Amino acid sequence: MSEGEKLIPINIEDEMKSSYIDYSMSVIVSRALPDVRDGLKPVHRRVLYGMYELGVFSNRAHKKSARIVGEVLGKYHPHGDTSVYDAMVRMAQEWSLRYLLVDGQGNFGSVDGDSPAAMRYTEARMRKIAEEIMADIDKETVDFQLNFDDTLEEPKVMPTKVPTLLINGASGIAVGMATNMAPHNLTEVVDGTLAYIDNNDIEIDELMNHIKAPDFPTGGIIYGYEGVREAFKTGRGRIVMRAKVGFEEVDGRECIVVTEIPYQVNKADMIKKTADLVNEKKIEGISNIRDESDRNGMRIVYILKRDAVPNVVLNTLYKFTQLQSSFSVNNIALVNGRPQMLNLKDLIHHFVEHRHEVVVRRAQYELRKAEERAHILEGLIIASDNIDEVIQLIRSSSNTDQAKEKLIERFNLSEIQAKAIVEMRLRQLTGLEQDKLRAEYEEIMKLITHLKELLASKDLRMALIKEELTEIKEKYGDARRSTIEYAGGDVSIEDLIADENVVITISHAGYIKRTNLSEYKTQNRGGVGQKGVATRDQDFLEHLFVATNHQYMMFFTQKGKCFWMRVYEIPEGTKTSKGRAIQNLINIENDDKVKAFICTQDLKNQDYINSHYVIMATKQGQVKKTLLEQYSRPRVNGIAAITIKEDDELLEAKLTNGESQILIAVKSGKLVRFEEGKTRPMGRSASGVRGITLRDDKDEVIGMVSVNDMESEILVVSENGYGKRSSLDDYRITNRGGKGVKTLSITDKTGELISINNVTDADDLMIINKSGLTIRMEVSDLRVMGRATQGVRLINIKGNDSIAAVTKVIREEEAIEEIDDVEGDSTLEASADGDVAKETENTEE
Numbered sequence: 001m002s003e004g005e006k007l008i009p010i011n012i013e014d015e016m017k018s019s020y021i022d023y024s025m026s027v028i029v030s031r032a033l034p035d036v037r038d039g040l041k042p043v044h045r046r047v048l049y050g051m052y053e054l055g056v057f058s059n060r061a062h063k064k065s066a067r068i069v070g071e072v073l074g075k076y077h078p079h080g081d082t083s084v085y086d087a088m089v090r091m092a093q094e095w096s097l098r099y100l101l102v103d104g105q106g107n108f109g110s111v112d113g114d115s116p117a118a119m120r121y122t123e124a125r126m127r128k129i130a131e132e133i134m135a136d137i138d139k140e141t142v143d144f145q146l147n148f149d150d151t152l153e154e155p156k157v158m159p160t161k162v163p164t165l166l167i168n169g170a171s172g173i174a175v176g177m178a179t180n181m182a183p184h185n186l187t188e189v190v191d192g193t194l195a196y197i198d199n200n201d202i203e204i205d206e207l208m209n210h211i212k213a214p215d216f217p218t219g220g221i222i223y224g225y226e227g228v229r230e231a232f233k234t235g236r237g238r239i240v241m242r243a244k245v246g247f248e249e250v251d252g253r254e255c256i257v258v259t260e261i262p263y264q265v266n267k268a269d270m271i272k273k274t275a276d277l278v279n280e281k282k283i284e285g286i287s288n289i290r291d292e293s294d295r296n297g298m299r300i301v302y303i304l305k306r307d308a309v310p311n312v313v314l315n316t317l318y319k320f321t322q323l324q325s326s327f328s329v330n331n332i333a334l335v336n337g338r339p340q341m342l343n344l345k346d347l348i349h350h351f352v353e354h355r356h357e358v359v360v361r362r363a364q365y366e367l368r369k370a371e372e373r374a375h376i377l378e379g380l381i382i383a384s385d386n387i388d389e390v391i392q393l394i395r396s397s398s399n400t401d402q403a404k405e406k407l408i409e410r411f412n413l414s415e416i417q418a419k420a421i422v423e424m425r426l427r428q429l430t431g432l433e434q435d436k437l438r439a440e441y442e443e444i445m446k447l448i449t450h451l452k453e454l455l456a457s458k459d460l461r462m463a464l465i466k467e468e469l470t471e472i473k474e475k476y477g478d479a480r481r482s483t484i485e486y487a488g489g490d491v492s493i494e495d496l497i498a499d500e501n502v503v504i505t506i507s508h509a510g511y512i513k514r515t516n517l518s519e520y521k522t523q524n525r526g527g528v529g530q531k532g533v534a535t536r537d538q539d540f541l542e543h544l545f546v547a548t549n550h551q552y553m554m555f556f557t558q559k560g561k562c563f564w565m566r567v568y569e570i571p572e573g574t575k576t577s578k579g580r581a582i583q584n585l586i587n588i589e590n591d592d593k594v595k596a597f598i599c600t601q602d603l604k605n606q607d608y609i610n611s612h613y614v615i616m617a618t619k620q621g622q623v624k625k626t627l628l629e630q631y632s633r634p635r636v637n638g639i640a641a642i643t644i645k646e647d648d649e650l651l652e653a654k655l656t657n658g659e660s661q662i663l664i665a666v667k668s669g670k671l672v673r674f675e676e677g678k679t680r681p682m683g684r685s686a687s688g689v690r691g692i693t694l695r696d697d698k699d700e701v702i703g704m705v706s707v708n709d710m711e712s713e714i715l716v717v718s719e720n721g722y723g724k725r726s727s728l729d730d731y732r733i734t735n736r737g738g739k740g741v742k743t744l745s746i747t748d749k750t751g752e753l754i755s756i757n758n759v760t761d762a763d764d765l766m767i768i769n770k771s772g773l774t775i776r777m778e779v780s781d782l783r784v785m786g787r788a789t790q791g792v793r794l795i796n797i798k799g800n801d802s803i804a805a806v807t808k809v810i811r812e813e814e815a816i817e818e819i820d821d822v823e824g825d826s827t828l829e830a831s832a833d834g835d836v837a838k839e840t841e842n843t844e845e
Contacts, residue, residue: 024175039165182214379417513579624688720751724791
């Protein structure tokens with residue numbers, strides 16, 4: 001330590017605390033937050049003032065950006081040159097600011113995030129509207145402060161005529177707080193401000209009649225109004241923005257065309273991320289993306305695959321990409337040097353207050369200058385009235401000071417007037433000039449009277465503010481760029497998809513597709529050689545449902561899980577196409593298998609889901625009934641439909657209305673029939689109750705049927721090809737859980753029971769042998785027989801072959817005929833046996 005120095009011990013905690021507070025206050029007050037009055041941060045204010053000082057006005061030539069940056073840097077803003085240049089560049093980018101303040105020449109970057117050229121290459125000047133922000137700055141309208149080295153003065157705030165904070169917004173991150181203010185439309189803001197001036201007690205809801213919503217420079221759609229309302233009322237809110245999109249056909253392919261993107265979205269990044277998602281298969285249905293933007297405007301084209309549904313793809317894009325993004329409003333600005341959260345009315349109030357102060361100070365300045373000039377004019381008029389005497393006095397004086405004194409003494413003038421007379425030019429002695437003096441004096445006296453009236457009346461000042469605002473609106477006002485979708489926000493995908501009638505077909509091997517009903521209607525039915533569905537070898541159509549796009553398809557697996565899809569999510573196919581494997585559409589485990597399908601109406605309809613049930617049966621004879629409401633909240637990985645015990649699996653699931661009768665058959669040839677009401681509803685995780693008692697460990701349930709129609713007939717088939725069709729009445733109603741009654745006399749000749757179905761003459765049977773042979777036969781060929789018989793041989797079985805499965809097949813033509821009269825607005829409901837939907841209700845529009 002050198003001589004004369006001394007150490008002062010300080011507490012590091014106190015030093016850190018005070019240093020950090022000083023730093024954070026500096027960031028908050030003089031860097032990151034805008035002033036509520038002029039809407040500018042210090043750097044923007046200094047850039048504009050630097051340009052003003054340099055004289056680069058809108059009607060002068062552009063100046064090199066480096067020259068402007070140097071001026072600002074050297075005189076007012078001692079930070080990095082990049083910070084100054086970046087701030088200036090942003091004021092010249094039409095996708096960054098709603099109303100540009102700087103007119104740039106050269107490369108100022110792009111909406112793709114390209115950097116602007118270096119400042120030595122670009123040029124800039126002020127725009128006309130920036131001059132309005134600094135109008136009257138030379139009339140003592142605002143306070144000035146010393147710059148960083150106390151050699152020059154800079155304005156503390158601009159005397160702006162334009163509500164800059166509202167029309168251009170602001171964003172900045174300070175310490176412990178941030179601001180993010182949305183830009184608005186100038187015309188709307190001025191209208192709102194005028195309404196506020198007329199009525200200071202105006203409600204925010206009334207202001208919102210004028211200022212509808214933010215107006216972003218990149219246009220787009222404001223989707224939903226709740227966030228806007230919240231932001232206007234509290235100063236905070238989340239505004240959802242969407243791209244402006246259209247559908248076009250390009251070279252025979254459906255395309256989604258984007259012409260406007262949300263504010264602050266980098267176009268190139270958005271396209272790249274979308275392409276990555278398409279490659280990762282997270283977004284289906286897009287074959288190519290092209291950016292066709294040029295000087296005439298933006299155009300991003302998403303070319304769709306042939307089987308893609310444009311609306312579904314678009315909604316996926318909204319969900320996963322920045323075609324939909326949000327703007328979180330956080331209106332924090334400096335009020336009297338302190339950060340404050342402000343709502344819409346506060347922002348307008350502070351602007352009007354500032355404007356009022358500027359008008360008062362301008363009037364005071366102009367009055368003072370006018371009075372000073374009037375005073376001089378009075379002296380000059382006296383002189384011109386006595387011009388010969390004045391000349392004589394001046395000629396007889398030895399110097400200027402003596403001349404002044406003589407004039408003061410003779411005409412009772414002030415020092416200033418005498419000085420003006422002495423400095424008067426000879427040309428002012430002409431008669432014309434003397435008339436001009438008197439005319440000017442009269443004008444000045446009128447101005448003084450007007451200014452005094454203005455300073456005496458607040459109403460006059462407010463009228464002047466309104467007049468100037470109206471002028472600004474007429475000069476710079478324009479139409480909205482962002483459109484508002486008031487109904488948005490809560491709108492779901494299905495609102496964009498037509499609720500048309502479709503046919504859902506599921507093949508035996510698990511291939512599913514949906515086809516527009518009109519495709520079935522337009523083909524001739526009943527023709528012997530009509531081309532059917534393209535299925536794989538040994539595959540055939542097993543289930544056919546008629547539904548609407550907004551309905552739901554539920555899938556139940558043997559492990560007891562339930563998955564569901566909206567009907568419009570099922571891939572579309574033609575009547576002859578094969579469809580897509582169900583395994584590829586839902587997140588099912590590899591060792592699991594879909595065993596049952598249910599098509600239901602709207603799962604958001606409380607009356608419907610609380611009046612319908614799902615009844616399930618397992619191989620071990622358990623049966624369970626659960627309210628449909630329990631399945632109305634799906635998850636991507638499925639939900640538990642029933643708890644399956646070890647060595648058991650789910651066999652069937654049926655949709656019922658609570659009044660059906662249930663028939664469960666077992667391998668050993670017994671069947672139990674009971675009222676659905678005998679089973680109480682349980683939660684999803686329950687494992688159910690005993691439905692039928694098995695004969696022994698080797699016995700198992702082979703099927704369940706639910707019937708509403710008491711005219712139904714029951715068809716049972718045994719593994720060696722024997723089958724029997726009996727009336728439902730042959731099976732008496734017993735209690736749930738019993739051993740049941742005989743359905744078919746089981747012998748070595750017949751083999752064990754393998755199938756039970758409820759049938760009508762309209763159905764066909766598809767019999768599949770273990771050897772892979774499939775035989776189709778009409779149910780109407782079988783006569784109705786008594787319960788205890790062993791039935792008739794349905795097919796001849798050769799060698800060790802046996803039947804693997806028997807499935808009831810709906811004849812497409814007849815199923816479609818049933819709903820051929822259904823109109824586009826009818827409500828369809830899956831029937832109790834889950835095989836074909838029938839019309840239940842015609843809703844009136």
